[in-house]
Amino acid sequence: MLPTFLDIATLSKGYRSGAFTPVDVIRAVIERIEAWPDRAVWISRFDDAALVAAAEALVAAGAPSDDQPLWGIPFAVKDNIDVAGLETTAACPAFAYRPDRDATVVARLKAAGAIVVGKTNLDQFATGLNGTRSPYGAPRSVFNEAYVSGGSSSGSAVAVASGQVAFALGTDTAGSGRIPAAFNNLVGVKPSRGMLSGSGLVPACRSLDCITVMAGTAGDADLVRRVAAGYDAADPYSRDLPAAALPAGGFRFGVLDAEEREFFGDDATEALYDAAIARLEALGGTAVPIDYAPFRECAALLYGGPWVAERLAAIETFVDDNAEAMDPTVRTIVEGARAYSAVDAFRGQYRLEELRKLTDTQWALMDVLLLPTAPTAYTVEAMKADPIRLNSNLGRYTNFVNLLDCSAIAIPAGFRPDGMPGGVTLIGPAFADAALAELGDRLHRASPFGMGRDTAALLPEASRIAAPAEELLPVVVVGAHLSGMPLNPQLTTAGGRLLKTCRTAADYRLYVLPDTVPPKPGLIRDPGFAGDGLAVEVWGLSAAAFGAFVNAIPAPLGVGKVTLDDGSQATGFLCEPYAVKGAREITALGGWRAYIAEKTAIV
Template sequence: METTLTAEEILDLIGAPIPDLLEAYKLERLRPEDVIEAILEKSNTLSENAIWITQPNRDTLQPFLDRLAKNSPASLPLWGIPFAVKDNIDVAGMPTTAGCPGFAYTPTTSAFAVEQLIAAGAVPIGKTNLDQFATGLVGVRSPYGIPFNPSTPALIPGGSSSGSAIAMACGLVSFALGTDTAGSGRIPAAFNGLTGSKLTRGLISTSGVVPACRSLDCVSLFTRNARDAALIASIATTMDDRDPFARPNLSANAFTRFGRWSGKLTLGVIRPEQLKFFGDDAYADAYQRTLDALSNRGINLQPIDFSPFQRAAAQLYEGPWVAERFLATADILTGNPEAVWPVTRQILEGGQLRQATEVFRSIYDLAALRVECVASLRACDALLTPTAGKHFTVAELQADPFGPNNDLGHYTNYMNLLDLCGLALPGLETKDERPFGVSLVGDRFQDARLLAIGARLEEILHLSTAARGSETSSDLPDYDDIAMVDVAVCGAHMANLPLNPQLTSRGATFVEATKTAGQYRLFALAGGPPMRPGMIRDHSVDTAIEVEIWRLPAQAFASFVAEIPSPLGIGLVTLQSGQQVLGFLCEHAGLEGATEITHYGGWRAYLDQQ
């Protein structure tokens, strides 16, 4: 089969969402060989751009193509999909340098995550440039040169996963792997109009990854939308029993259940006085316009205190964690220090000066800060922040190698220290047409939730259909968040009433006050204390009852239900919106000796009259 597509049309498919290229393969419009040829030709035209450390090579890629020839496009979920690999992640037969020629070695096996992707049919095109030893958020700390986005050549690419992001921005691959310890997968995504997924620590194995801070490191994903991220994550998060830092995923966080968030959505946002844009007024304006666009589409924006997140972020470089970075590079720093980039060496050598007592103090502080931060996250469906406060120029980094890098960590450095997950998304562009990004933040194992919210935000923000391909979030099913359970309460479990602590002690949060559909009656039950009502469904009436919706972690639901005494129980309650949720209902046998109070319209109104 010979393709009738032009090189430009093939590159358009590579730069589209992954399902577009998969569909073209299935329809026999092109072959993986055609895709590789187009990538090789395009890479040659970008030879002045320091994207690759190990360039795409036809001979190196041929074994992958031979393997694909033995399978059909429908047999593997990533059949023929090209991807780039950051050069601190092993690919068998390709040198790993971590951005340092003196450190280079050639592995005989691939990193565990790379193995999973190759087994699914994906093709590793080459190894990409990075801030040396993944130390930096700027993308300019490399002896191999500075990758640049052709649309913004004077601006830094973001790091440390600079080459992977620019390979995506230039349309050379369909997705890319980076790493993210302090923001290295999110900052480059923001600067290049990409989606950057920083999953819960340990979900993607770091076996075969050169460590930066081994206890914090994550393999990150660069994609063109949330849907692609969910597809790659569903494959890359295979549990690695050999990795001591790996963690199995939870069933409630399964990426195969990906869908678009529907219904009410509350996003925490940083208090205005706590925002920092470091003099980039265009970024500040793009952020506000992004918030306005979300608010205008009915998303509730709830200000939160960002200061505990900031205090946690300061621990990464101002605290003792830089000692773990020194540990990862101690051999070359002591044996061949001149091989290390001067700025990088200065940062890493500082790790020798830290004391063990500082480490434990930091652990204690972070544990306390996590409690504060998770409490803020429980008050909303996710936190939304800028990904970066400013897009710096290369010249600014040449003038000050440290200050801009520190500023870039303002919205990112805390995440792995607090064991949170994050998703960087394109926001609205600046008025001078620069990419601007926002980040969703959730607690650990809320990755699937963030992707679902991300799909909703992609739809609202009207991101370019040219950049997003033919599939849109409107094609997606609704997301069912089985990690949380919404419960309708109509009596003593309502806010500030005697049994409400049975919900709040289990981490439940208030969602809304609403009413049932017009088919319910309410009774004051005999007995107590505490006084309790019983609600029954009666299709012969047209009365609605006031209820509150509380959102409860699924793992706490069983113990909550176990405390409910007869004649009350949990069943499906229809709300005035037509939505059905679990809620309190009463057995008809329990109405003996009860007083009907339906005419009050709700339990609070009844109590007010007693």
């Protein structure tokens, strides 16, 4: 007997035990697609015989191997991503073409044993966050047919949440993979830019687009991400960098302060956000109110600034010849790009960098950011009556993420009294995807709300994400390597994890080293000196990373044992005494962050 929700872990367990086969699952998928009342979910799919034949061929080839972690798993693909044998329409029939090969990401998933069922509906040309901008109809939330499904990856979310497939690919430029996840009680992984190849993707904003994954659990979604990820020389925006880390123990998470909270009158969704904050605190996090204003201003650039010109650049020839074939709202947005000049584009870049510096000051206060995925949910009727303003409201907490090169994972957060789900999103630096998934899994399991429309479903233990088990060597940092400081990436890109924030013992002094770029402090121990200790961070590195990190430390800095305020000792940065002669002492400020803040205020 198949479960209502087709999660990867349960299907894989059933295959191994012989409870059912991929052929059984595909036959059930066909039945579920035919029985589902919302006919706007799919734009095209392989016919029944072809799907059954694909499953039979998989079984005939033998049991799954270690390199086929998705063996027999049915999935859907948003119809702006190429699948050989099916048209790519981007929800615009006049644009349709038939590709001769799979998109790189689709090919990797198929090689891992997954079975493509078909292509799902979307806001036309992935322009929208609501799911109503398609000539193929408007998919509805699986919890209330009066409400939007979220977009632009609308059909993908409904196909997973209704139990028709185990996972689906979407795309996310402004929140298109996260908001539909929230409105359908799913996990939505928005990978770091360039982590998943864009080859075979119809671009919306090519420099920002991310192919995304929607599934029932963080473990399932992250598994798909890992299978699909990898450098692709055919995609000029493809990147392959080491994983960034989040703190191993206590961590700081940013939350909205009172001034920036906006739920458009939806007190129930605000209550879900507050409940998620409490759960994350119970998991060891410290909530830190941050100033969201620079993030919000950055978000406004995506549709209210020159980046809208990228949407025209993607399909300019088609728009010139076929504008009348486009959805009216999408056409208005895309053709609005003609008002922007190259000068505007540069000014937009300048403003983005100004805002990035402001957001950097907020990132220095936190390790991860927790935001509502969407501030509220709208009915289809309301959205069609006011399509641009209400769509903009939906993107209040999502639009900035790709502009600022962040990774993100959307997690279910519960239900309003009317039964509509809400969600929250964990946001971190680029390439923190694995660490975010582990934290997101913990948050999801702290108060599970089922998977998709099956709200009673238990999250499978097999999809639980284990915390990293490798033993880490501690290193104490006091200056430019602190979180958010210029040299911190030397730790995060090496897989470092923030273990704790604390102070040194009382007998340490801190100086500003002259003529260092970026500015660096010198830490000196002065036995007999009775201060208040200095603010430091203790990071953990693998043995290999620790050795490489220490070997790169320049004179006059060196390493030695630093005594902390609890009496313990750990290897850390110390300075040779000769280097601080005549240097400014900043011990009284209490730490390097206070000095940088003072210096910034003076400037």
